[in-house]
Amino acid sequence: AQRVTQPEKLLSVFKGAPVELKCNYSYSGSPELFWYVQYSRQRLQLLLRHISRESIKGFTADLNKGETSFHLKKPFAQEEDSAMYYCALKDYGQNFVFGPGTRLSVLP
Amino acid sequence: NAGVTQTPKFRVLKTGQSMTLLCAQDMNHEYMYWYRQDPGMGLRLIHYSVGEGTTAKGEVPDGYNVSRLKKQNFLLGLESAAPSQTSVYFCASSYSGSGDSDTQYFGPGTRLTVL
Structure with missing residues (x-):
């Protein structure tokens, strides 16, 4: 069965420091991968998807099929980046599998 | 636009009771989903619908039923609630399933609590 793992429950960095949120997946086919984010008192929302290969709010994520990873990176973290981040995989159908999430705390 | 709304926000049930959670969206989306989230875990898909009148099972469908009689509404039913169904339930919608x-x-x- 497909799985998504996010090894860090909590990640704390100082403002201006680089940040990397790890995501690994197990899936036998060609997955579609996403990062969703939930800011305090807001709803879960899409941050970015691997297909688009775009940068959103300074965040990028590269799909590494060899390492089955989809890590989220930002070179200079901002306090407003503090949130809960979920990596998600969509399989052959409409089955979305979410990781357990990583809480990012950006310290001043 | 209200987006996606869920009713109720909180509920406490006793074991064996039944209830229905309502999800409504005003974005004319075809696809709708029900997830549950338990502490320390990611969202798990319960059921989903790719259009009015259609439903399909997700990863954890047992103990739940769903209906999509109208495009804008997706109902999640618990016929006989169990403590294992204590969870936070999220509804989601999307325009389609691709791209x-x-x-x-x-x-x-x-937030549902079953005693």
């Missing part, structure tokens, strides 16, 4: 149109828009969640 950029599969972006899911989430509701605020319903």
